[in-house]
Amino acid sequence: xxxxxxxxxxxxxxxxxxxxxxxxxxxxxxxxxxxxxxxxxxxxxxxxxxxxxxxxxxxxxxxxxxxxxxxxxxxxxxxxxxxxxxxxxxxxxxxxxxxxxxxxxxxxxxxxxxxxxxxxxxxxxxxxxxxxxxxxxxxxxxxxxxxxxxxxxxxxxxxxxxxxxxxxxxxxxxxxxxxxxxxxxxxxxxxxxxxxxxxxxxxxxxxxxxxxxxxxxxxxxxxxxxxxxxxxxxxxxxxxxxxxxxxxxxxxxxxxxxxxx
Numbered sequence: 001x002x003x004x005x006x007x008x009x010x011x012x013x014x015x016x017x018x019x020x021x022x023x024x025x026x027x028x029x030x031x032x033x034x035x036x037x038x039x040x041x042x043x044x045x046x047x048x049x050x051x052x053x054x055x056x057x058x059x060x061x062x063x064x065x066x067x068x069x070x071x072x073x074x075x076x077x078x079x080x081x082x083x084x085x086x087x088x089x090x091x092x093x094x095x096x097x098x099x100x101x102x103x104x105x106x107x108x109x110x111x112x113x114x115x116x117x118x119x120x121x122x123x124x125x126x127x128x129x130x131x132x133x134x135x136x137x138x139x140x141x142x143x144x145x146x147x148x149x150x151x152x153x154x155x156x157x158x159x160x161x162x163x164x165x166x167x168x169x170x171x172x173x174x175x176x177x178x179x180x181x182x183x184x185x186x187x188x189x190x191x192x193x194x195x196x197x198x199x200x201x202x203x204x205x206x207x208x209x210x211x212x213x214x215x216x217x218x219x220x221x222x223x224x225x226x227x228x229x230x231x232x233x234x235x236x237x238x239x240x241x242x243x244x245x246x247x248x249x250x251x252x253x254x255x256x257x258x259x260x261x
Contacts, residue, residue, distance in 0.1 A: 001095050001178065001258060003068035006058025007082045008092050008099030010237060011184040011220055012073025014056035017231045017239040021047050024232035029239075030075065035250065052240045057220070057247035058097045063250060067095070076120045078105035079164040084118070086168060091177045095258065097250075099184030099220060100165060103157030106135075113171070125153050148172040155193040162189075162200040169205050180254050183219035190215050212249055 006012050016033035017024070028043040033054040035041045062069035070084055074224060079101055086096070107118045126147075127139040140149040165181065171180045175207055181190070190213050194197045205213050216222035220238065224230050229242030238246060 001065075001068055002093040003070055004058060004062040004095045005070045005072060005089065005091070006056055006084055006097045007072045007077075008184050009073065009077045009101035009105075009259070011055055011074040012071065012077075013056065013067065014054050014059065014073070015072070015231065016052045016054050016235065018050055018228060019239055019241055020228050021049065023234050024049075024235060026232075026235035027203060029060055029231045029235055038221045041172050046076070055240050055243050057238075057243045058242050059252065060247035061251060061254060063164070064247070065095075073099070076105070077101065078107045078120055079103070079161060080107050081118060081120070083164055083171075084166050086171065086203075091172075091175065094177065095254070096172060096177055096179040097254075098168065098179065099186065100161065100181060100182045102185045103161035103187050104153075115128070119177060123153060125151060125219055152194075154188075157199070158188060158193055158197045159200060161187050162197065162204065166200065166203050166208070169208065172204070180208055180210070180250065180255055180257060182250065183214070185211070185221050186216045186219045188218065189213045190218075210253065223249075 006103050010141065015029040017029045024043065024047055028040055031037065031040055032049065032051050049207055056071060058071065060068045082098060105120055106123060107120045108248060109115060110117045110119050121133045121135050123137045123240065124134045126136060129137060130136050137153065138149050192201060201213065204212055211218040217226050220258050221236060223246060224238040226243035227237055227245065229238055229245055230236045231239050
């Protein structure tokens with residue numbers, strides 16, 4: 001194995017905030033390691049931030065495993081996008097690390113960039129006050145204006161996310177690619193909402209998934225929030241300490257998978 005590839009949402013992108021900084025705005029951390037915008041430069045000065053190198057749990061793990069690192073995380077990325085990226089990669093001599101994001105994220109193909117640009121959106125229920133990138137899902141209203149069915153959006157999100165996990169695991173296993181997954185954000189698998197969700201949980205290879213059925217505190221977001229390892233009270237992404245600590249939770253299991261060949 002020569003490299004580790006990390007895929008996921010903004011929790012896989014990382015930042016250079018060294019520790020928790022109270023009231024640091026949520027628009028600072030994403031570019032603090034390359035401060036071009038005035039508001040970021042001002043925040044570094046006002047909060048006396050000693051900016052560190054941008055880090056993720058994946059880059060920390062790659063360093064511990066003495067392999068090269070490639071970061072394919074992206075802000076707002078959906079699990080659909082993660083799987084699509086996975087299919088496009090040359091994964092020879094590669095260990096794949098995947099942070100599973102929130103199930104409410106979808107993506108659609110746009111006409112931009114010769115119809116190659118995908119963009120994220122969220123499906124929301126009829127009563128939701130929809131904003132930018134929110135798609136109100138309410139298709140079952142008949143000609144008389146009566147709603148025949150109500151969408152079970154949260155329930156579908158759980159099932160959809162599990163299908164994505166199972167697809168990705170089967171693809172990686174079929175191609176003999178070593179991998180490990182974890183919940184970057186909480187998807188509620190500790191409280192499955194449908195019998196189908198319960199059934200699909202049993203189809204996931206949990207030897208390659210950190211606490212699949214864990215509580216909110218067992219996902220990367222919840223763990224860092226509980227331990228005070230976020231950027232700030234206004235930005236709940238992991239800081240540098242949080243990324244390292246989360247990587248430390250995964251290291252032994254990943255090393256075991258690598259040793260097993």
